[in-house]
Amino acid sequence: MTEVAESAAPTGADERERSRPLGIVLLVLFQVLNVGSSLLALAGVLGPRQGSLIAALGNDTPILDYLLIGLAILSLAGAVALWRLNRFGWYAIMLLTGLGLLLQIVFYVWATPNFVNLTILVVSAFYLNQHEVKTIFLAPPDEPESVVLVDEEDDRR
Numbered sequence: 029m030t031e032v033a034e035s036a037a038p039t040g041a042d043e044r045e046r047s048r049p050l051g052i053v054l055l056v057l058f059q060v061l062n063v064g065s066s067l068l069a070l071a072g073v074l075g076p077r078q079g080s081l082i083a084a085l086g087n088d089t090p091i092l093d094y095l096l097i098g099l100a101i102l103s104l105a106g107a108v109a110l111w112r113l114n115r116f117g118w119y120a121i122m123l124l125t126g127l128g129l130l131l132q133i134v135f136y137v138w139a140t141p142n143f144v145n146l147t148i149l150v151v152s153a154f155y156l157n158q159h160e161v162k163t164i165f166l167a168p169p170d171e172p173e174s175v176v177l178v179d180e181e182d183d184r185r
Contacts, residue, residue, distance in 0.1 A: 049164070051155050052110055055121060058148060059107035063100045070096050099124070118156060118165035125152045 070093060106120030132146040155161060 048113060049161065051161070052113070055152055055155070056107045056111045058152070059103050059110070059121065063103050066096055067100055113164055115165050121152070122156055125149050125156065129153065
């Protein structure tokens with residue numbers, strides 16, 4: 029009869045889960061807070077922040093509402109994927125960071141910048157592009173675990 033012996037070493041995903049960097053936790057927290065404040069501003073509960081789309085374009089545009097809701101969904105999906113150390117999270121947050129930086133540059137030219145948001149976006153871009161962080165998200169998928177077939181007759185010899 030043949031037995032199957034599996035290696036007891038932890039999988040790459042388990043190892044990555046245990047070593048979630050603090051910067052990733054802070055980026056996820058920033059994304060969640062940013063989505064929450066944007067949706068509260070869109071609902072009219074909070075006043076629009078300086079250097080935001082709502083402050084620039086007003087709250088009367090239905091297209092802006094759909095755009096902000098779409099960005100909020102992408103941001104939350106990216107935050108969840110980033111928390112799970114999934115490759116999609118890195119791409120989504122980098123895309124949102126790039127869009128946010130572009131928007132903050134436009135606001136800077138219009139003389140209404142939000143320096144706190146601009147600083148967080150710059151730090152996020154630099155952090156996500158560090159070699160150590162990129163290897164967590166952009167490393168090729170782990171090889172499947174090796175399975176060794178052991179024949180009982182080989183053990184008796």
